[in-house]
Amino acid sequence: MKLYFKYMSILLKSQMQYRASFWLLSIGQFFVPFSVFAGLYFLFERFGSIRGWSFFEVALCFGVINMAFSITECFVRGFDIFSNLVVSGDFDRVLLRPRSTFIQVLGSQFEFTRLGRLLQGVIVLVWAAVNLSIRWTVFKIITLILMIISGIFIFTGIFVLAATLCFWTIQGIEVANIFTYGGKEISQYPLNIYKKWITRFFTFIIPFGCVNYLPLMYLLDRTQYNYHFYMLTPLIGILFIIPCLGVWEMGVKHYRSTGS
Amino acid sequence: MKAYFSVFKLRLIYGLQYRAAALAGVATQFFWGIMHIMIYEAFYANAASAPPMSLKQVIIYIWLQQSFLVFVALWIRDNEIINLITSGNIAYELCRPCSIYGFWFAKLIAQRLSGAMLRCLPLLIAAFLIPEPYKMALPGSLAAFLLFTVSLFLGLMVLVSISMLIYISMFITILPVGSMVVFSSIGELFSGMIIPIPFMPSWLQKIAYFLPFRLAVDMPFRIYTGHIPVSQALQGVLIQLIWLGVLILTGYASMKKVQKRVIVQGG
Numbered sequence: 369m370k371l372y373f374k375y376m377s378i379l380l381k382s383q384m385q386y387r388a389s390f391w392l393l394s395i396g397q398f399f400v401p402f403s404v405f406a407g408l409y410f411l412f413e414r415f416g417s418i419r420g421w422s423f424f425e426v427a428l429c430f431g432v433i434n435m436a437f438s439i440t441e442c443f444v445r446g447f448d449i450f451s452n453l454v455v456s457g458d459f460d461r462v463l464l465r466p467r468s469t470f471i472q473v474l475g476s477q478f479e480f481t482r483l484g485r486l487l488q489g490v491i492v493l494v495w496a497a498v499n500l501s502i503r504w505t506v507f508k509i510i511t512l513i514l515m516i517i518s519g520i521f522i523f524t525g526i527f528v529l530a531a532t533l534c535f536w537t538i539q540g541i542e543v544a545n546i547f548t549y550g551g552k553e554i555s556q557y558p559l560n561i562y563k564k565w566i567t568r569f570f571t572f573i574i575p576f577g578c579v580n581y582l583p584l585m586y587l588l589d590r591t592q593y594n595y596h597f598y599m600l601t602p603l604i605g606i607l608f609i610i611p612c613l614g615v616w617e618m619g620v621k622h623y624r625s626t627g628s
Numbered sequence: 629m630k631a632y633f634s635v636f637k638l639r640l641i642y643g644l645q646y647r648a649a650a651l652a653g654v655a656t657q658f659f660w661g662i663m664h665i666m667i668y669e670a671f672y673a674n675a676a677s678a679p680p681m682s683l684k685q686v687i688i689y690i691w692l693q694q695s696f697l698v699f700v701a702l703w704i705r706d707n708e709i710i711n712l713i714t715s716g717n718i719a720y721e722l723c724r725p726c727s728i729y730g731f732w733f734a735k736l737i738a739q740r741l742s743g744a745m746l747r748c749l750p751l752l753i754a755a756f757l758i759p760e761p762y763k764m765a766l767p768g769s770l771a772a773f774l775l776f777t778v779s780l781f782l783g784l785m786v787l788v789s790i791s792m793l794i795y796i797s798m799f800i801t802i803l804p805v806g807s808m809v810v811f812s813s814i815g816e817l818f819s820g821m822i823i824p825i826p827f828m829p830s831w832l833q834k835i836a837y838f839l840p841f842r843l844a845v846d847m848p849f850r851i852y853t854g855h856i857p858v859s860q861a862l863q864g865v866l867i868q869l870i871w872l873g874v875l876i877l878t879g880y881a882s883m884k885k886v887q888k889r890v891i892v893q894g895g
Contacts, residue, residue, distance in 0.1 A: 403814060418667075543652045553663060
């Protein structure tokens with residue numbers, strides 16, 4: 369863990385060398401989801417609601433998912449661009465060091481400019497939370513925080529899985545984007561607006577439903593019974609990381625160097 | 629002219645090499661299309677007032693957008709050109725006995741064409757084969773289809789001439805990415821990539837119609853769906869030609885100007 373923070377501080381220093389570029393990129397990242405959010409806003413202005421969800425309810429969802437995704441992109445960037453390590457054969461060096469491969473790859477790259485995007489997520493979230501008539505209790509705040517944490521774990525899991533695939537394919541594959549970026553896009557809306565098979569896939573295979581739909585019902589007091597269960601659903605999402613790490617270890621064993 | 633044409637041809641062949649990547653792209657974009665259609669379907673299910681486009685028109689719009697994504701996406705940037713400018717290797721480009729503007733223009737168009745050629749056909753076939761609510765449909769009339777093709781290609785040229793202006797501005801700023809990200813996300817909104825322009829509030833529509841971005845995305849796709857009637861489409865093509873002329877002339881002139889003051893640092 370100490371090693372991880374060491375990696376982080378070194379990379380932060382190196383990225384801060386180009387200060388103007390760093391800040392410009394952060395500001396740019398702040399604006400990227402802005403136009404997507406504007407599109408969402410205009411659609412609600414036109415249609416009023418989507419399957420019974422109001423604008424601010426969906427905005428809450430949007431904020432949570434975007435916060436989780438930007439944090440993941442910032443800290444798990446190493447897995448996102450992992451194919452570079454495999455293609456160049458640099459992964460050999462990682463294997464030689466007496467530390468866990470996971471920490472090393474995790475620490476190999478950070479994308480701090482994504483924090484601009486995080487700020488945008490926070491603003492949307494706060495705006496939605498203020499405008500929704502939710503009676504905030506301690507439990508609800510805990511649930512909200514758990515939702516974000518759970519989202520981070522799920523996205524991390526997907527990035528790790530996508531990186532693991534590189535052991536077999538060598539190249540990074542674009543299909544993995546369906547689950548990373550596609551997962552983000554899809555879970556910006558409450559999952560029950562989609563067809564059943566999509567909802568099921570993104571609840572039981574990749575547990576996004578545990579981040580945005582089930583706990584959201586609890587936050588908005590829409591649950592009929594057993595509401596403590598809804599509060600704990602984000603924890604199930606966190607468990608998603610365990611099989612992913614297992615697959616990663618398997619992949620590492622399978623690794624064959626591409627040579628230099 | 630012949631030189632530009634061979635640049636174009638070379639780039640086209642080069643781009644067509646990446647077939648596996650293109651196939652993966654098709655799968656991703658197919659998923660994207662289905663997802664967006666479902667979102668609109670859910671919105672339409674309990675629409676309070678009559679929406680400005682029919683659901684079928686929106687579905688066609690989405691499929692066209694996904695099929696021709698490489699044609700119409702403003703955020704695609706050519707890292708080779710960026711590297712040339714930031715690293716100073718631009719010196720080699722300046723030595724070539726043809727204008728940089730024409731050279732890059734041909735290169736960028738060929739890149740987008742080859743990218744789209746590989747992707748659009750399989751995606752369109754898939755979109756025509758899937759069951760009804762999501763199915764892609766034929767254009768309303770032959771005239772609409774012809775006008776769609778013409779305006780799609782003109783739109784591509786408008787888009788490339790806009791991105792040429794961005795590259796030229798990099799000669800002065802050298803800071804490529806930050807400003808480009810902001811610019812392209814705003815351009816994306818006004819081009820109708822995020823939502824079709826009729827869905828925007830009227831004050832924003834006015835701005836969007838005034839800017840050239842929509843000529844590349846929103847206009848050709850809506851001509852195909854028949855949402856823009858043929859008579860208006862002809863007018864639109866004329867507007868495209870005017871914008872294209874203005875953009876290319878501005879780009880050409882500013883490229884000349886910028887080239888005069890380019891300083892190549894050795895190394």
